[in-house]
Amino acid sequence: MDQKIKPGDKECALLLRPVKDALEVLSGxxxxxxxxxxxxxxKRFKEISREIGxxxxxxLSKELKEMERHxxxxxxxxxxxxxxxxxxxxxxxxxxxxxxxxxxxxxxxxRKKILGK
Amino acid sequence: MDQKIKPGDKECALLLRPVKDALEVLSGxxxxxxxxxxxxxxKRFKEISREIGxxxxxxLSKELKEMERHxxxxxxxxxxxxxxxxxxxxxxxxxxxxxxxxxxxxxxxxRKKILGK
DNA sequence: CGGTATCCCCATTGATACTG
DNA sequence: CAGTATCAATGGGGATACCG
Numbered sequence: 001m002d003q004k005i006k007p008g009d010k011e012c013a014l015l016l017r018p019v020k021d022a023l024e025v026l027s028g029x030x031x032x033x034x035x036x037x038x039x040x041x042x043k044r045f046k047e048i049s050r051e052i053g054x055x056x057x058x059x060l061s062k063e064l065k066e067m068e069r070h071x072x073x074x075x076x077x078x079x080x081x082x083x084x085x086x087x088x089x090x091x092x093x094x095x096x097x098x099x100x101x102x103x104x105x106x107x108x109x110x111r112k113k114i115l116g117k
Numbered sequence: 118m119d120q121k122i123k124p125g126d127k128e129c130a131l132l133l134r135p136v137k138d139a140l141e142v143l144s145g146x147x148x149x150x151x152x153x154x155x156x157x158x159x160k161r162f163k164e165i166s167r168e169i170g171x172x173x174x175x176x177l178s179k180e181l182k183e184m185e186r187h188x189x190x191x192x193x194x195x196x197x198x199x200x201x202x203x204x205x206x207x208x209x210x211x212x213x214x215x216x217x218x219x220x221x222x223x224x225x226x227x228r229k230k231i232l233g234k
Numbered sequence: 235c236g237g238t239a240t241c242c243c244c245a246t247t248g249a250t251a252c253t254g
Numbered sequence: 255c256a257g258t259a260t261c262a263a264t265g266g267g268g269a270t271a272c273c274g
Contacts, residue, residue: 006157006158006160007158008156008157008158009157009168011156011157012153012156012157012168013168015153015156015217015221016150016154018220018221018225019149019153019217019221019224020150021224021225021227021228021232022221022224022227023150025227027144027145027146028144029140029144029266032136033136033140036129036132036133037129037133039125039128040123040126040128041123041124041125043123044235045236046235046236047123051126052133056267057236057237057238058237058238058268059266059268060237061236061238071231077236080235081274082274083236084235084236085235092231096223098219099216099219099223100132102215102216103135103139103216105135106139106212106213106215107135107136107137107138107139107140108135108138110139111135111138113209114187114188114209115138145246146247161256162255162257163255163256173247173248173249174256174258175248175249175257175258176247176248177257178257179246179247197255198254198255199254199255199256200255200256201255201256202255202257
């Protein structure tokens, strides 16, 4: 009944667990883009929406809530009419910058190597 | 008609494009996990499936095809019965290792800081 | 402005069975 | 073993309308 264990399987499992943790929080089309939109400072709902492009209000709202739960960003409501709400990265959210830089680098590499000149 | 442009918007757009490129190839629940499964050497279809856990044959098959198209991995069929097929990373696939290391680091950080002790 | 509510479609994914 | 075929479910995500 025991599976054949190959060399490397243990390292692989060890690598897999934290990556799964990270993916659970970050995966999907929008979350990293939202982080990027907030990289250079606070932004309001519509500003984030415009910056990213192609995201619906519903999705943006849902993603922002989820990311707030995960303590990646902070939501501040100002008492005004019409309402003003600002989003900004927490320290934990900012800790994703290295990852995003890597993703950008790889994206550039990929475009050069595969997507063609 | 012109939108208000904030400082940082241009940098943001510049960062966004290559990240979108990267996400187009990598996003989703499975692709990075597949890369990881192949990090320590060639593996067969069922081995990848077992390593990752929770992925259906259909999904794995679909993802592998797509990743082959994107030149992230190489598929080799051996003439045998029952069939033997091996998958391995290309150089381009291996170039994702830094990114994955970062993701692992961040996943560990996230578990410590947010998911609790 | 910053959302929520509702309706609805269709792509993604899973489960199961089957084949070379 | 390495998938494919088929069916079914789920939910991602758009469109529109509406509210505080």
